[in-house]
Amino acid sequence: MKAVVIRETGGTEKLLLEEVPIPKVGCGEVLIRLHYAAMNRRDIFVRMGLYPGVKFPSIPGADGAGEVVSVGEGVKGLGKGSNVLINPALNWGDNPRFTGKEFSILGVPTDGTHAQYVKVPAENVVKKPAFLSWEEGAALPLAGLTAYRALFTRGALREGETVVIPGIGGGVATFLLQMAVAVGAKVYVTSSDEKKIEQAVKLGAKGGVNYRTPDWGKELKEMTGGVDISIDTIGGDTFNQLIHLARPGSRIVTFGATTGPVPNLIMPIVFLKQLDILGTTMGTPEEFQGLIDFYEKHSIHPIVDTIFPLEQIQVAHHYMEQGNQFGKIVLKIPQ
Structure with missing residues (x-):
C-alpha cells in the first residue's frame, strides 16, 4: 500500500x-x-x-x-x-x-x-x-472530540452563555463555533484575519476582534459585556486577556499553548473572581459517540x-x- x-x-x-x-x-x-x-x-x-x-x-x-x-x-x-x-x-x-x-x-x-x-x-x-x-x-474525529469535551464535559456550556473562541480558523476552533452556536450560546471570536471573523459571523458568531489591534481585550470586553466561558488553545499573553474578560464565577478551558507559557499571571484576579481553570485533552469513547450524535441531531456539516x-x-x-x-x-x- x-x-x-x-x-x-x-x-x-x-x-x-x-x-x-x-x-x-x-x-x-x-x-x-x-x-x-x-x-x-x-x-x-x-x-x-x-x-x-x-x-x-x-x-x-x-x-x-x-x-x-x-x-x-x-x-x-x-x-x-x-x-x-x-x-x-x-x-x-x-x-x-x-x-x-x-x-x-x-x-x-x-x-x-x-x-x-x-x-x-x-x-x-x-x-x-x-x-x-x-x-x-x-x-x-480528533478536533471534534477535543471541542466536544472542552465545551460540554469540562466547560459545562449552557444555552444563552457568552463564549469566546480565540484564534478562529483552525479545525478545533471551527468545531467549537459550530457546537456552541447549535446550543444557543452567544459566541465571539478573535483572529488576525478580518475575513476569518466575517466567516465566523456567517456561521453564527455574534462578532469578533482582530487581536493585532491595540487593546483588543478591552474592545472584546465592551462587545461582550464579560464572558462565561473561554476555550483557549493559545496561552501566552492571550490567556491573561481571557482572565480579564472573564465574569466572576466563569470558566476557562485550555488544551493548548501555541504561543508558549503564560507570562506574569496575576493570581489575585483568578481567585478574587472565583474562576475555574480547566484542562482537557481528547475525550472518552462515550464522548466520541456523543459528538457523532450531536452532529447528527443538529445536521451539522x-x-x-x-x-x-x-x-x-x-x-x-x-x-x-x-x-x-x-x-x-x-x-x-x-x-
Whole structure:
C-alpha cells in the first residue's frame, strides 16, 4: 500500500510516499481501506520531533473515514463493507476524568491514517453517519472530540452563555463555533484575519476582534459585556486577556499553548473572581459517540477548507504551516 512515512525529523522533505505492507489484523482489530484522512497541527509536531512519544519510522495521521475490509477474531457489529469513522483516542482508560497510562493517539506511536489502509481496535470504530460525506467524516474525529469535551464535559456550556473562541480558523476552533452556536450560546471570536471573523459571523458568531489591534481585550470586553466561558488553545499573553474578560464565577478551558507559557499571571484576579481553570485533552469513547450524535441531531456539516491528494502531502503540510485555512485540511487517499 502507499503510505506517508517519516524516517527522521525535519522539514516537509522528510514526508516520503512509500510502498509498505498492508497491516494484518489481530484479535479485536479491524482493517480499514481509507477514502479520506485529515490533518492536524499534531502531524507537523510529529514531523519536527516535537511531540511526546515520537518513534521513527512512523506513518502519521489520526483522522480517517473509510470502509472495513477485514475483521479480526472477536469483532462483532462491524462487517466487511461497513462505512466507518475512526476514533483516534486509543486506550482512554477506566476513569472518564482523565486518561490512563496506556492512552495514546492514533498516528504516534501507532501507524496512522495517512495511508491507503490502517488497522485499529474495533472499539475505536463507529459507523459513518449517512448525511456526512467521506471528507466531512474524515475531518470530524480528533478536533471534534477535543471541542466536544472542552465545551460540554469540562466547560459545562449552557444555552444563552457568552463564549469566546480565540484564534478562529483552525479545525478545533471551527468545531467549537459550530457546537456552541447549535446550543444557543452567544459566541465571539478573535483572529488576525478580518475575513476569518466575517466567516465566523456567517456561521453564527455574534462578532469578533482582530487581536493585532491595540487593546483588543478591552474592545472584546465592551462587545461582550464579560464572558462565561473561554476555550483557549493559545496561552501566552492571550490567556491573561481571557482572565480579564472573564465574569466572576466563569470558566476557562485550555488544551493548548501555541504561543508558549503564560507570562506574569496575576493570581489575585483568578481567585478574587472565583474562576475555574480547566484542562482537557481528547475525550472518552462515550464522548466520541456523543459528538457523532450531536452532529447528527443538529445536521451539522464539518467545515472542510481544502482537499489535497495524499501524493501532495508536502504541499499540505506547508499549507497548514501558513495558518490561512478556515476549517479542516483533508487528504484524498488513492484507491
